[in-house]
Amino acid sequence: MADLKTKIHNIKLKNPVLTASGTFGYGVEFDDFFDVDLLGGIIVKGTTIFPRQGNAYPRMAETASGMLNAVGLQNGGAPYFASDIYPKLLKYKTNVLVNVSGSTIEEYVACAEIINELDHISGIELNISCPNVKEGGMAFGISCPSAAAVVNAVKKVYQKTMIVKLSPNVTDITEIARAVEGAGADSVSLINTLLGMAINAETRKPVLSTVTGGLSGPSIKPVALRMVWQVSQAVKIPVIGIGGIMNATDAVEFFLAGATAIQVGTASFIDPLASLKILKGIDDYLNRHHFNHINDIIGCLQM
Amino acid sequence: MRKSVQDLKVVSNLRLNDDQHILHLQASNQLEYIHPGQFANILVDQSKNVFLRRPFSFYSVDYQNNIVSFLIKGIGEGTRTLLNAGVDSVLDVLFPLGNGFTLPEPEEKVLLVGGGSGVAPLLHLAQVLSKNSNKIHMLVGARSVSDLVEMDNYKRYANLHTTTEDGSHGEKGFVTDHSIFSEGMTEFSRIYTCGPDPMMKAVAAKARVKSVFCEVSLENSMACGFGVCLCCVVQTIHGHKCVCTEGPVFNINQLKWQI
Numbered sequence: 001m002a003d004l005k006t007k008i009h010n011i012k013l014k015n016p017v018l019t020a021s022g023t024f025g026y027g028v029e030f031d032d033f034f035d036v037d038l039l040g041g042i043i044v045k046g047t048t049i050f051p052r053q054g055n056a057y058p059r060m061a062e063t064a065s066g067m068l069n070a071v072g073l074q075n076g077g078a079p080y081f082a083s084d085i086y087p088k089l090l091k092y093k094t095n096v097l098v099n100v101s102g103s104t105i106e107e108y109v110a111c112a113e114i115i116n117e118l119d120h121i122s123g124i125e126l127n128i129s130c131p132n133v134k135e136g137g138m139a140f141g142i143s144c145p146s147a148a149a150v151v152n153a154v155k156k157v158y159q160k161t162m163i164v165k166l167s168p169n170v171t172d173i174t175e176i177a178r179a180v181e182g183a184g185a186d187s188v189s190l191i192n193t194l195l196g197m198a199i200n201a202e203t204r205k206p207v208l209s210t211v212t213g214g215l216s217g218p219s220i221k222p223v224a225l226r227m228v229w230q231v232s233q234a235v236k237i238p239v240i241g242i243g244g245i246m247n248a249t250d251a252v253e254f255f256l257a258g259a260t261a262i263q264v265g266t267a268s269f270i271d272p273l274a275s276l277k278i279l280k281g282i283d284d285y286l287n288r289h290h291f292n293h294i295n296d297i298i299g300c301l302q303m
Numbered sequence: 304m305r306k307s308v309q310d311l312k313v314v315s316n317l318r319l320n321d322d323q324h325i326l327h328l329q330a331s332n333q334l335e336y337i338h339p340g341q342f343a344n345i346l347v348d349q350s351k352n353v354f355l356r357r358p359f360s361f362y363s364v365d366y367q368n369n370i371v372s373f374l375i376k377g378i379g380e381g382t383r384t385l386l387n388a389g390v391d392s393v394l395d396v397l398f399p400l401g402n403g404f405t406l407p408e409p410e411e412k413v414l415l416v417g418g419g420s421g422v423a424p425l426l427h428l429a430q431v432l433s434k435n436s437n438k439i440h441m442l443v444g445a446r447s448v449s450d451l452v453e454m455d456n457y458k459r460y461a462n463l464h465t466t467t468e469d470g471s472h473g474e475k476g477f478v479t480d481h482s483i484f485s486e487g488m489t490e491f492s493r494i495y496t497c498g499p500d501p502m503m504k505a506v507a508a509k510a511r512v513k514s515v516f517c518e519v520s521l522e523n524s525m526a527c528g529f530g531v532c533l534c535c536v537v538q539t540i541h542g543h544k545c546v547c548t549e550g551p552v553f554n555i556n557q558l559k560w561q562i
């Protein structure tokens with residue numbers, strides 16, 4: 001067994017495998033399949049201060065090697081999360097993080113303040129990259145001043161680790177990464193979904209109720225890898241790699257590109273055991289190549 | 304039963320017509336109880352353009368031989384790939400998913416209304432109800448007699464009625480044109496329906512007028528099948544609910560259908 005321990009700011013991870021927000025529910029949906037505590041941590045569904053019904057059906061379109069979604073941050077709101085969902089998460093011994101979103105800076109702050117009171121939550125992932133909401137979301141993540149402003153404001157009220165989830169729908173992701181690092185982000189995670197679209201040629205209508213949606217799955221992996229590689233050279237804070245990771249080889253590629261940890265997303269829809277299989281596969285890779293520690297491959301791309 | 308991912312062996316692939324087959328799949332372990340109306344999500348890994356699993360209601364369950372059956376209609380690349388599943392090949396199946404139909408009290412007289420491949424969960428339901436000594440009437444609608452397949456299967460458990468749009472079998476017209484709705488509909492204490500949305504809405508409208516209990520089985524597109532992608536939602540009186548976990552079976556009074 002190789003040593004898989006790693007760290008994201010103050011969060012100690014027993015291994016670098018996390019689950020991406022919006023693809024793992026609140027963790028409890030996976031209890032039938034495996035012991036979620038085996039993972040380094042879970043990042044639960046995007047949470048906003050007010051309850052959100054999300055977008056109208058249809059919200060999903062299957063695409064070549066991937067899918068589009070337009071869920072639109074459906075959730076019961078932060079007070080409901082604190083009162084009704086949080087108690088169910090106390091049983092987990094691994095790290096539980098909450099993905100925090102909002103339409104205005106004030107909403108992000110109010111949501112983070114509520115999560116800040118929850119002792120068992122190790123940190124937040126600030127979502128400035130959701131492409132499926134009319135206001136806020138990605139709008140904050142595509143300009144440096146607005147990204148810095150929301151990170152700055154949340155930093156003042158949130159005391160534990162703050163990861164900032166970045167959008168790939170930008171001209172230069174390294175500029176945004178540097179802006180949020182400067183504003184106090186403890187880590188960046190990337191990438192969120194790529195803005196895309198699907199059309200039904202037979203009906204001559206868009207497939208999604210929102211016309212556009214967020215593309216995920218193996219089709220986005222090359223874009224995600226490139227961005228993780230660029231950002232890991234642009235910032236000093238740890239980078240968490242996300243984007244089309246379906247197996248351990250994919251995960252290893254992200255470590256080589258510079259990621260300190262990874263998140264498994266869409267793969268969990270197809271195989272609820274994907275994150276566990278990826279964790280085991282990472283250990284197998286390290287053993288096969290005689291590496292003792294996950295750090296031995298992080299950022300070790302040979303040029 | 305706990306949800307799990309299992310390798311099931313194809314023990315037979317029965318061709319009904321050009322685009323409909325029944326797959327019989329065998330589990331290596333004892334099957335636990337599967338409720339009528341629950342479904343499975345099957346991986347289609349031999350098809351390069353198919354990324355997600357494909358959901359199918361259980362068509363029948365044989366606990367003695369640990370065999371589950373699915374009625375597969377070839378609609379797209381994923382379902383057509385499954386039509387070609389070879390005997391002895393293995394399919395990766397996630398099941399059982401969702402909640403099923405609410406079972407009636409023994410002796411109640413019930414009506415099952417199916418259209419197209421929507422008849423699949425109704426056979427499983429009829430199997431269970433026949434053991435519950437219910438009086439079962441089943442109404443199946445199709446375009447033409449050639450689309451009415453495996454009718455003997457239904458006759459084993461139910462009094463069978465049919466409609467065809469071209470009049471080639473049973474009464475002519477849509478299922479809701481059938482005389483059972485004008486004659487003795489209030490004799491039924493419950494109606495269960497599965498099929499195309501317009502058909503289910505028409506059946507639901509008939510049930511609502513006569514205040515008969517009615518459950519429908521929905522088939523929204525989904526990515527996961529166990530309540531984490533939140534893609535398959537339907538508008539209910541309590542807001543958006545996932546068809547995969549809160550359904551696929553809903554009482555019509557829960558849905559915000561314009562009927």
